[in-house]
Amino acid sequence: MAAPQLATFKVPDIANEPMVTYAPGSPERKALVEAIREMEQQLPFEVPCVVNGKPVKTGKLAKQPMPWDHANHLCTYHEADEATVAAAIDGALAAKADWETLPWSDRAAIFLKAADLVSGKYRYKILAATMLGQGKNAWQAEIDAAAELADFLRFGVKYVEDLYSIQPPRNTPGSWNRTEYRALEGFVFAVSPFNFTAIGGNLVATPAIVGNVSVWKPSPAATYANYLVFKAFEEAGVPAGVIQFIPGPPVEVCAQVIAHPSFAALHFTGSTFVFKQLWKNVAANIDTYKSYPRLVGETGGKNFHLIHKSAEVKNAVMQTVRGAFEYQGQKCSALSRVYIASSLWNGGFKEQLLTEVAKLKVGPPQDFTNFIGPVIGRPAFDKITSYIQKAKDAGGEILIGGSGDDSKGYYVQPTVILTKDPRSVTMVEEIFGPVLTIYAYEDDDFDKTLELVDSTSQYGLTGAIFASERKALVHATNKLRNAAGNVYYNEKCTGAVVGQQPFGGARASGTNDKAGSMAIFYRFVSARSIKENFVSLEDYSYPSNLQ
CATH class of the missing domain: 3.40.309.10 (Aldehyde Dehydrogenase; Chain A, domain 2)
Structure with a gap:
């Protein structure tokens, strides 16, 4: 999408999302209780795959049980089959050209709007889904599905603005050096966990903010909350195909996606065992790929x-x-x-x-x-x-x-x-x-x-x-x-806050790419250096060639 760039825009000032305490008698507690009651009355929900902006119902159904009442389930979801996964990959690749060439200010605006949606219109609904489906109490749901998710999106936009401003510090006379941060060639595969709704949103948003397209396989135990996050992204203006939502059997879906020649990156949060297995699968397919895939993972801890x-x-x-x-x-x-x-x-x-x-x-x-x-x-x-x-x-x-x-x-x-x-x-x-x-x-x-x-x-x-x-x-x-x-x-070992304590560890805990910081965005871009010459060369010989 060609568009003139007629100004250098600056994103709004960014701050951490204020957290709601849900104290007794507060309007926030009343709103959350109502959202929970409404969801309990309406469940179980039906969740489709979403490919190219359209719901896909494969007919192969699985359930997301509620861990506090395992005889009942929050939703049934359609598992992606081989054809659905293939269509998701093809559709993402088709959407990539328009998305990565969209002016940066427009991509930024989409995710800033998404942050306002998840912290506003969708707040209590996503919290209710996180509580009922993943067993979190109100405070744990708040710091995750409302505050951290909004922070990931807002600070992500700010970090990318700062990243794009990093340019070569020197130019020789008669030339201009520039660096651009290209999206990866291909698509990103996001595999998200059950324990943080915010992580699901971040695993797809981080690569998308810098122009990538993503295929998203959510955890079976967090399907409904992740689907609501996906719907918020859609409402914010993420174009069809940029993020494909494909719940499904982990082994089959992962194997098919990782075997694709255009697989460009894995953005993963989950168990150490699974991450190591996916790494081995990538290594086994290394001759298939157009580029060396980026593997970004946050796994376990002791x-x-x-x-x-x-x-x-x-x-x-x-x-x-x-x-x-x-x-x-x-x-x-x-x-x-x-x-x-x-x-x-x-x-x-x-x-x-x-x-x-x-x-x-x-x-x-x-x-x-x-x-x-x-x-x-x-x-x-x-x-x-x-x-x-x-x-x-x-x-x-x-x-x-x-x-x-x-x-x-x-x-x-x-x-x-x-x-x-x-x-x-x-x-x-x-x-x-x-x-x-x-x-x-x-x-x-x-x-x-x-x-x-x-x-x-x-x-x-x-x-x-x-x-x-x-x-x-x-x-x-x-x-x-x-x-x-x-x-x-003198502080507990949990509770990293986006913009304050970039999160991640090494050894068997992952690749330590620090979610919640600028560092993570380097993994989803491929820099290109540009040198432009303004002065014509009059002679090919060097002074040292002269006699």
Whole structure:
């Protein structure tokens, strides 16, 4: 689409979306309760694939059960078959030329409008879908599906404006050097998780903002909330074909997409096992592709709190409760292992921690007094409870919790395990549930404990260091340089905010491309350098050729 550029536009000032507290009696709580009730009355919904702006109903139906009431489901969705996936890829590639040549200001305006839609018109509906379908309480849904999603979109536009302004600093006399940031040649494949509605929107929006087209396979356990985000993008003006929505069987869809010659990038959030398998599949197809695909992934974590003898106990306790048990421990960044100085463990931390954990209410998300909801499904329930049993078998002491109830919903009681073996199974392996393991170290063994923290897990996502002594903070940070991509001082290891703490980790936790920063956008552009000469060359010879 050719259009004159008659000005250099500047995007509006960007700030983080204000978060709503949903306090009792507030109009926001009333609006959210009404949205939940309306959704409960209307469910189950039917979700099609959407290819080239048109709904596609394949007739092959799957269900998204509600984890708090697994006998019922939030939606049925049409699974993409081979023909639908092929049409989605072809349609995305056909839409690419117009989309990548659309003036930057128009692409920016579309996603700024999308941010206003998800934080305004769609806010309570997307929150209700996230609560009912993914088991989040109101606050966890708010910080995810409203605030973080809007932040990803608004800050994304600002970061791209800044990216485009990065130009060569020097020009020789008689010439002009420029850099343009082209969209990738081909299409981006986005595979999104169940645990953050915002991540689904970000995985497709990030490449689209810089002119790419995306094929989006949402998690089966987050299909309806992701579909609502897709509808908001449509209403904002994302053209048909730029984002193709194809829920479906993961193995079959991924295999077909990754085998395509025009596959240009994978934008993935999910398990380490799946990401590694997709990486292997890409390697096996490397001779098929037009270009080397970009692989961007954020996967698992075995995140830690390291509590030094100088730490303030109450803060460390409260941060630990939130870090471990918010959203049932189903965050990539969730706290799973604690290393605490024995003097603090025996000097009040243990009693305060168990007292606070005992207060945590467990139940369905519609009851706003519940802090903990259900885990996402049967496989998660079985995995989490099996790890609790493994801890018992290995000699771990269950200090609180340790039980589950799957009669109506998939509920696991918040569980704290004390281990004497710092390399026991629940200190090493990712669980992705409300299970926290504690290891109390001798105060004088701080350096040995740093080595344990660094070497025990294959992951390197998040961690927190609690200490009032600055020397201890600095020393631990240096020793744990590669143990976490996001590290926090006297703050829980969860809760990265777009525009404030770019998120991502390395080792088995992913490619550390830092969602929520400018860095992520470099992965979805292919820069081209342009040099324009203004002065004609009169002679080919060099001065050194003269006699």
